Amino acid sequence: MMETIKVAVAGPRGRMGREAVSLVHHTEHFQLVAVIDRINDGKDLADVDHFSWIHAPIYTDIERCFRETKPDVLIDLTTPEAGKHHTEIALRYGVRPVVGTTGFTPDDIERLTKLAEEKEIGAIIAPNFAVGAILMMKFAQMAAKYFTDVEIIELHHDQKLDAPSGTAVKTAQLISAVRPSKKQGHPDEKETLEGARGATYDGIPIHSVRLPGFVAHQEVIFGGNGQALTIRHDSFHRGSFMSGVKLSVETVMKLRTLVYGLEHIIE
Numbered sequence: 001m002m003e004t005i006k007v008a009v010a011g012p013r014g015r016m017g018r019e020a021v022s023l024v025h026h027t028e029h030f031q032l033v034a035v036i037d038r039i040n041d042g043k044d045l046a047d048v049d050h051f052s053w054i055h056a057p058i059y060t061d062i063e064r065c066f067r068e069t070k071p072d073v074l075i076d077l078t079t080p081e082a083g084k085h086h087t088e089i090a091l092r093y094g095v096r097p098v099v100g101t102t103g104f105t106p107d108d109i110e111r112l113t114k115l116a117e118e119k120e121i122g123a124i125i126a127p128n129f130a131v132g133a134i135l136m137m138k139f140a141q142m143a144a145k146y147f148t149d150v151e152i153i154e155l156h157h158d159q160k161l162d163a164p165s166g167t168a169v170k171t172a173q174l175i176s177a178v179r180p181s182k183k184q185g186h187p188d189e190k191e192t193l194e195g196a197r198g199a200t201y202d203g204i205p206i207h208s209v210r211l212p213g214f215v216a217h218q219e220v221i222f223g224g225n226g227q228a229l230t231i232r233h234d235s236f237h238r239g240s241f242m243s244g245v246k247l248s249v250e251t252v253m254k255l256r257t258l259v260y261g262l263e264h265i266i267e
């Protein structure tokens, strides 16, 4: 029998948080010991809309939550500011963070990696939990060895706070690790409308689309001599992320360092 993993979820009323609460509740070897929210301190989750059948104490103070409920793992699905704060507190309290929240900078990742190392505790920061998105990123990295010119178009719902998406940044990082830095396009090109060529990461243009009706989508487009290769992934609903969240909670229990990106876990 698998040992029970005690889990706290931060951001339980959010689009992803609701799915994660349900996942933890329905997974036999997971136990939902608490949720961390901005409101409803001291209430039972079952008294909050959407959760009539799931019981867990609600805390607005993360440190009190950790002291009183002693979770093994924190799943964070909040905002960039809250996510960074929660991750740091979790590491300091010996609670393993599984972070889906995006908007972390390379400096944030470096600082948290050092803290995890210092505390000798596992942590996972995953810009995307969907297995198809991980494959898209891996395929893009493979393709970048053969096609050095590439642009990324990411498309998300219009309630998303951060741009570019964490997935787009991660994809650009994976590509830039295997191709020499270069400036793409014409050396003399000029934007007649600012932003027309998108943001750039190590010379790779990233374009962000925000529209109602979308969930999470990305195209990585490579151009070569007389040919193009497009690698596309679509998440049509947030259930697509949950097998990655489950795997991350199980895996983080065995880690002693911070892992940034599920591509290091899904071999």
Ligand SMILES: NC(=O)c1ccc[n+]([C@@H]2O[C@H](COP(=O)([O-])OP(=O)(O)OC[C@H]3O[C@@H](n4cnc5c(N)ncnc54)[C@H](O)[C@@H]3O)[C@@H](O)[C@H]2O)c1
Binding pocket: 010, 011, 012, 013, 014, 015, 016, 017, 036, 037, 038, 077, 078, 079, 080, 082, 099, 100, 101, 102, 103, 126, 127, 128, 129, 130, 241
């Ligand atoms: N890694 C992935 O696969 C993946 C997939 C989808 C979304 N995301 C990311 O997850 C995050 C959440 O996305 P969402 O669509 O669920 O957003 P959302 O706005 O629906 O939910 C965020 C929730 O966090 C809560 N929150 C904000 N500050 C808080 C705090 N200090 N303490 C506790 N709760 C707090 C908000 O009240 C809200 O309910 C975003 O950063 C998004 O980019 C990641």
Ligand SMILES: O=C(O)C1=N[C@H](C(=O)O)CCC1
Binding pocket: 102, 127, 128, 129, 156, 157, 160, 161, 164, 165, 166, 167, 168, 215, 216
């Ligand atoms: O809905 C979001 O917000 C998503 N954010 C992640 C990102 O920024 O890459 C992953 C997909 C959904």
